[in-house]
Amino acid sequence: MNIVKIENLSKHFKILKSSGGFIGAFKDLFSRDYKIIKAVDNISFKVQEGEIIGFLGPNGAGKSTTIKMMSGVLEPTSGSVLINGYIPYKDRRKYVRNIGVVFGQRTQLWWEIPVIESFRILKEIYKIDPNIYNENMKLFNDLFNLKELYNIPVRKLSLGQRMLCDIIASFLHNPKIIFFDEPTIGLDVSVKNKIQTLIKELNKVKKTTIILTSHDIGSVEALCRRLILIDKGTLIYDGNIQKFNRIFGAYRTLKVELERFGGSSIEVLSKTIGEKFSCKHPIQVREDDDGWISLTINQDEVKLQDVLNYIMKVYLIRDLKIEEIETENVVRKVYEGELA
Amino acid sequence: MKKYIMITRNSFMSSIIYRFHFFYTSLSNIFYIIIIYFLWKAIYRGSGGSINGMTFNQTFIYLALALSIFCLFKTYTDWEMSYEVVNGIIVMDLIKPIDIQLMKMFGAIGFVFYNFITVTLPALFIIIFIFQPGVITVRSIALSIIPMVLAFFISFNIDYVIGLTSFYTESIWGISIAKDTIVLLLSGAVIPINFFPDILRKIVGFLPFQAIYHIPLTILISKDMSIYDYLKFLGIQLSWAIVLYAVNRLYYSKAIKVVTVNGG
């Protein structure tokens, strides 16, 4: 059963062209110059009921715009969105009765009042049957004992506590589909785990479809079986996460701060590295804004240790870091057809 | 010194970006002028030309000028500081190697300078050329420069006091509104002080507010002010300027100890 059906979805925006600087700012007071931006360009996909899918993409990719069209905030320029039998922006109030939305960065609960009072207000808003309400509260308590938080005003909760409350609040009215936007942002590992467990369990019990938007690859990995990647307004990957993992799982970024390293030598370094370690996926060498050098290495092909040893022989290393590959780099790789 | 200039410039630039703010505020000012024109015309009807020593023209010009310079003396420093305290951003100001009072003042100068160019200057032109050429002479403009600067300084310090109070109470909404109302009423900006009943005039003489509007305005529209009167006015302004500045330095050293930062 497809709960989400998106076909040829597009969204175009008119943006005011702004001139820079002093004089430009004065000019803009009277300007009427617009340009068209294709934020989302011809996206299509379907989602089955009960799936948890991850929505990824760099900033500015069109992710939020797509989610906004799916949640009924924006009207598409063309194409169709059908979720749970509704056209979101058309029948907003009816549609929204059966969905949930959770933002990592701000709460949907009432800020100044105790958590449990927020729940009571939600009960009234969604006209939740008292039996269902009690059932759900029991379910939440069985999973995670959050009772001690209930009488505390939301504003006094820590970020992690607030997120947990927001999440259970979103399941309270038994929605068919819930949109999570960066639910794990700024949280420590243990809370992240709690949140991931909570979402997984509730999805299992209630078969709620979950659309997760996140920059946190760890969370995406833990929760999602399927990934949708959006970049520059188009859908560039829609498929199994394992395949995806195989690609970036092997990648590491080696970051080094080198002693006495002028900007011009980056090409030299890149060339020598390329020659020394020639492989199917060449090592990318870049200089970051802070003066550090990043080398993106595919460990399946080249041992990071070897690259490090080589650099140490030629240069003096002041400091170094080893990181997992960033989403932006993954997306770039996918865009360049790595998965083909 | 350069860093203070930068603060002024930034403040100036961000003011420009609010394109509509400029339009709406201009509209609001125009309507205000219209209202006071008709209101005072009505007040003067059947009065025989002069009330409390001022003709309709004098009163109208006085109030129109008050509006023109209003934007020079309303600094929003109190709101800015309260906002920073409530949101915990005040720490950013406190850790900078810049004197906060000076920093806020130069920020206010930038903001006020923008208003000077976009509101005060055009308004002055209109008043001089359309309404009453001759009511403001070059001499009176020149004489009013220092009083205006002093008036700004006094007004800024009053706002700064309120801003410092936010270190104690976080939100200063009520205090600020009260301050704005009192300043406008007792400074002669809404009704010329000439109209005040005697007891009130006496009380107002002991308060700093008339140094903000009444003094610069009187100097601006006076035809031939004696040196004695001019110096007396300057003296009053200077005294208040010094007193308020001193109060702020003292207050700051107390208030800084109390800063609690929000958020977490």
Add this chain to the structure above:
Amino acid sequence: MRTLLSYTKLYALIVSQYIKARMQYRADFFISSFGILLESGAGFFSLWVIFHSISELIGWSFNELIFIYAFALLAVSPSQLFFDNIWHLSHHVRQGTFIKYYFRPLNMMFYYLSEIFDIKGFTKLALGITAFIYASFKLGIDWTFPKFILLLALLFSSSLIMISLMIMAASTSFWTGEASSLLMFVFRFGEYSRYPITIFNSFFKLLFTYVIPIGFVAFYPSRFFLRPTETNILAYLSPVAGILLFFLAYLVWRKGVNSWTGTGS
């Protein structure tokens, strides 16, 4: 479709919790109330000062003007009590936090405005009631039951006018991202509404009656009670103006909500 009763119940639930929470900020409440008292009282102060030098303003006495001003205060109190969140609209729009209002099965304007109930508005209301009673007494107005009902109806429509104008002004932020100065401009009109429209020349009289209907906020309804012998068709038009304007305001709001694109991409 949610009934009016259901919305009322919900509003009571939300607001009672909100007030309970806000009562913790006692000091803030008293200081703010003091501020409001001063701000609203400033009008009376001005009138008092002016009437120190004149005995009547184009035929209107001091007490009559107090009456009109009190009426104006009563007319703007509901907007302060129930619609105060309108001042923050441009902020929410700019920051993107407005988006959360799309996600509940509620009328968005209701949901948005239910977030803030400004208790300080009671201070303004109290001041207005006091001044109104004082002026009525001084002027010897005889309040019969039908007259009182008519008063309530006129107050209701006057408050609708202010509310509608403010909603329209604030809604412009959906397109321009900034509306505080426009809102301030409109709010000021509530202040200007306390003067007799007869002080203006014919052009502005028409403007302030039919285009920016501040005449209907306090003057025309008040004149009905102060000068019952003069023809006052305009007073009867007040409710019409109020309801029409509110519909218009709601339309503008809806248009704004539908065309807002939020922040982020």
